Amino acid sequence: MTRISWASALALGAALAMPAAAQEWSLEAAAEPYAGTQLDVLFLDRPGYAAALQMIPEFTERTGITVNVTTVPYENALGEQVRDFVAGGDLDIALIDLVWIGNFAENGWIVPITEFTENPDLVDPNLNLDDFFPLLLDAFGSWGGVTYGLPFDNYSGLLFYNRCMLEEAGFDRPPETWQEVMDTYGPALTKDGRYAFALQSKRNETQSADSFARFLWPFGGSFLDAEFRSNLLSPESQAGLQFRQDLMQFMPEGIVAWDHAETVNALAQGDVAMITEWSSFYFTLTNPDTSTIVDCLGVAPEPEGPAGRRPALGGFSLAVASQADEAERAAGWLLIQWLTSAENAERYLRLGGVPGRQAVYEIPGVAEEFAFVPALVESWQEGVPEFRPRFAEWPEITEIVQEHGTRMMLGEVSVEEGARLIGEQMEAVLEAAGYYDGTKPLVQ
Amino acid sequence: MTAAAETVPGAAAPAAPPPVLGRVRRRTVAAFLAPAVIALLAVGIVPLIYAVWRSLYDFNLTRVARTRFVGLDNYATVLTDPTFWAAMRRTAFLFVTAVPVQIALGLLIALLLHRPGLGMAKALTRLALVLPMATTYAVVGLLAQVTMNQRYGVFNQMLGWVGLGPVNILGNPQNAFWAVVFWDVWQWTPFVALVLLAGLSTVPPEVEEAARLETRSHWTILRHVQLPFLIPSLVAVLILRTADTLKLFDMVFTMTRGGPGNATEFIAILIERTGNRQFNIGMASAQAIVLLVITIVLARLYVRLFYRET
Numbered sequence: 001m002t003r004i005s006w007a008s009a010l011a012l013g014a015a016l017a018m019p020a021a022a023q024e025w026s027l028e029a030a031a032e033p034y035a036g037t038q039l040d041v042l043f044l045d046r047p048g049y050a051a052a053l054q055m056i057p058e059f060t061e062r063t064g065i066t067v068n069v070t071t072v073p074y075e076n077a078l079g080e081q082v083r084d085f086v087a088g089g090d091l092d093i094a095l096i097d098l099v100w101i102g103n104f105a106e107n108g109w110i111v112p113i114t115e116f117t118e119n120p121d122l123v124d125p126n127l128n129l130d131d132f133f134p135l136l137l138d139a140f141g142s143w144g145g146v147t148y149g150l151p152f153d154n155y156s157g158l159l160f161y162n163r164c165m166l167e168e169a170g171f172d173r174p175p176e177t178w179q180e181v182m183d184t185y186g187p188a189l190t191k192d193g194r195y196a197f198a199l200q201s202k203r204n205e206t207q208s209a210d211s212f213a214r215f216l217w218p219f220g221g222s223f224l225d226a227e228f229r230s231n232l233l234s235p236e237s238q239a240g241l242q243f244r245q246d247l248m249q250f251m252p253e254g255i256v257a258w259d260h261a262e263t264v265n266a267l268a269q270g271d272v273a274m275i276t277e278w279s280s281f282y283f284t285l286t287n288p289d290t291s292t293i294v295d296c297l298g299v300a301p302e303p304e305g306p307a308g309r310r311p312a313l314g315g316f317s318l319a320v321a322s323q324a325d326e327a328e329r330a331a332g333w334l335l336i337q338w339l340t341s342a343e344n345a346e347r348y349l350r351l352g353g354v355p356g357r358q359a360v361y362e363i364p365g366v367a368e369e370f371a372f373v374p375a376l377v378e379s380w381q382e383g384v385p386e387f388r389p390r391f392a393e394w395p396e397i398t399e400i401v402q403e404h405g406t407r408m409m410l411g412e413v414s415v416e417e418g419a420r421l422i423g424e425q426m427e428a429v430l431e432a433a434g435y436y437d438g439t440k441p442l443v444q
Numbered sequence: 445m446t447a448a449a450e451t452v453p454g455a456a457a458p459a460a461p462p463p464v465l466g467r468v469r470r471r472t473v474a475a476f477l478a479p480a481v482i483a484l485l486a487v488g489i490v491p492l493i494y495a496v497w498r499s500l501y502d503f504n505l506t507r508v509a510r511t512r513f514v515g516l517d518n519y520a521t522v523l524t525d526p527t528f529w530a531a532m533r534r535t536a537f538l539f540v541t542a543v544p545v546q547i548a549l550g551l552l553i554a555l556l557l558h559r560p561g562l563g564m565a566k567a568l569t570r571l572a573l574v575l576p577m578a579t580t581y582a583v584v585g586l587l588a589q590v591t592m593n594q595r596y597g598v599f600n601q602m603l604g605w606v607g608l609g610p611v612n613i614l615g616n617p618q619n620a621f622w623a624v625v626f627w628d629v630w631q632w633t634p635f636v637a638l639v640l641l642a643g644l645s646t647v648p649p650e651v652e653e654a655a656r657l658e659t660r661s662h663w664t665i666l667r668h669v670q671l672p673f674l675i676p677s678l679v680a681v682l683i684l685r686t687a688d689t690l691k692l693f694d695m696v697f698t699m700t701r702g703g704p705g706n707a708t709e710f711i712a713i714l715i716e717r718t719g720n721r722q723f724n725i726g727m728a729s730a731q732a733i734v735l736l737v738i739t740i741v742l743a744r745l746y747v748r749l750f751y752r753e754t
Binding site for chain 1 (some may be wrong): 505506507508509593595609612613614615616617620673700701703704705706709717720721722723724
């Protein structure tokens with residue numbers, strides 16, 4: 001019997017052992033009033049969405065609810081949704097990057113899940129919100145203490161490395177601290193046209209999330225202090241940003257033009273020894289069609305800084321859009337609940353998604369089969385929800401960080417000057433938004 | 445006595461003849477013009493008025509509830525914003541570097557195609573000239589990304605064939621700017637060539653033949669015979685290329701996204717960033733209106749300068 005079959009049998013057994021009320025609820029019965037409803041949702045062209053697309057036909061077959069998916073690049077996803085919600089468009093489900101949750105919630109574009117969890121006809125007795133990693137449910141799906149979305153496409157920053165290159169250079173383990181990367185691994189692995197490390201730093205969200213923020217938090221820095229003033233000139237933030245600058249000597253030239261594709265490809269082709277990338281790229285790096293280092297791939301948590309391990313945190317939740325009508329809301333909730341359910345977590349994982357459920361990673365054999373799992377689970381214990389502030393002003397602030405962050409890396413401005421410029425412009429945005437006159441609470 | 449006085453009381457007055465414009469009824473003229481006027485209103489004038497209206501508001505899509513009238517504040521911000529003027533300077537520099545090259549190369553190609561003979565080769569060349577123009581801007585940007593990749597791109601591979609090391613093209617601010625110039629020249633030189641070729645075809649053959657009998661100097665013929673006929677084409681090229689350069693977006697967005705740093709942040713990229721990334725529609729509208737005014741001034745300037753010369 002395959003593992004899936006065992007899991008099915010266990011699920012069946014558990015279902016039989018449940019109280020009567022739980023046994024009575026079924027997806028088919030819950031969806032019956034909404035058969036024929038069509039849901040509109042945006043997806044990205046990423047493995048987690050491809051996995052969901054393979055699962056959705058079963059949902060439609062069981063419920064009669066059809067799902068109209070429009071796939072867009074990440075760069076367009078926020079704009080498409082903002083315009084749709086402002087205009088009262090067609091989207092019934094919101095796809096929410098963790099840095100969009102404040103924006104969507106403050107504008108009233110999404111519905112708190114209590115609207116559904118308090119309705120016994122709609123809530124799956126096995127929903128078990130406590131099974132989600134608390135960090136994910138908090139960071140991806142919640143704002144101001146209210147939960148709106150369920151974690152769907154979940155990432156943590158991980159250290160992917162070419163174990164063979166490290167072994168050739170005399171290392172029997174990956175670096176545990178950033179200082180090791182700088183002092184030991186960097187010099188030893190940067191030679192013969194190959195580089196120790198690549199840090200994706202292109203001028204888009206990659207610069208803000210993957211490059212800039214990645215070197216703030218482990219060094220004790222942050223974007224904002226407790227009063228929401230810029231903290232980028234603090235000794236800790238400056239130390240982290242200067243460290244990034246110094247580390248560039250071990251990175252390929254032109255790293256400021258590198259996005260995820262170039263960075264993952266450089267590791268996959270054996271041109272760099274280490275990258276810090278989202279967990280979802282594990283599947284690209286273990287696919288022989290896209291990677292030449294399948295047998296050499298190693299995965300570890302991101303290195304620690306002086307302030308500890310503060311890995312990059314990213315991911316998406318799905319929430320019901322408030323512009324949806326009553327039937328669409330109910331149908332949308334059923335889809336979200338089903339896609340992110342514990343029941344489907346293992347299937348989602350095997351299809352290339354990264355579920356946010358804790359239980360799936362405890363299934364015997366999963367950690368061995370998916371090498372990224374131990375590092376991922378460890379990272380999700382230590383992540384920072386406000387790795388990037390999640391308030392509504394982030395879209396404006398990230399553009400400022402992207403501009404001066406790349407100029408900093410290019411040496412067009414010093415680390416201190418760049419941080420000062422970002423800080424001033426960031427504070428201007430926050431002032432206009434009303435954070436300093438008490439109009440808005442200091443929530444990020 | 446008036447005509448009205450001659451009318452017999454009680455008799456039906458003769459129907460007034462429908463107003464005519466020449467021999468065509470006004471209604472017919474209006475019917476023919478209406479679709480174009482309506483389309484122009486719908487896609488040009490109404491959005492323009494809406495943009496002007498929005499430019500007077502602090503209007504951000506992420507805080508619609510706090511929209512407020514700010515008068516000319518957005519314009520004041522734009523006109524004193526160093527980022528806006530830096531993007532304008534960058535755009536102007538792109539124009540003065542790319543367009544002269546396009547005109548020089550385009551003229552050269554047009555003159556070669558204008559020469560008699562080589563029928564099949566010229567037909568194939570004309571066909572080939574259409575290909576870059578027919579390529580979508582965004583695809584040109586993606587093409588640039590792939591071919592100019594430092595490690596895997598064909599550009600660096602070709603440099604390697606002649607013993608030159610790989611060049612960091614898109615990751616270096618200066619190189620990235622010149623890469624944009626290169627691809628703009630690649631895409632739009634054929635357009636210039638075809639427009640100028642059409643201009644050359646307006647030179648009366650007998651005038652050109654007479655000139656050739658007088659002199660063997662190609663330069664003299666070009667300067668004194670062909671160039672006067674090319675002035676309208678050149679003005680058209682200048683106006684169109686100026687407008688195109690000012691609104692150059694797709695190619696740069698897919699190629700560098702305005703980076704690295706802000707090396708390729710041209711004015712259209714900045715406006716898109718303000719409106720679609722920061723969702724500050726009021727400010728982006730003000731930026732766009734200022735850009736429109738600049739475009740109109742430039743177009744008027746071209747027409748006045750060049751047509752006066754003719």
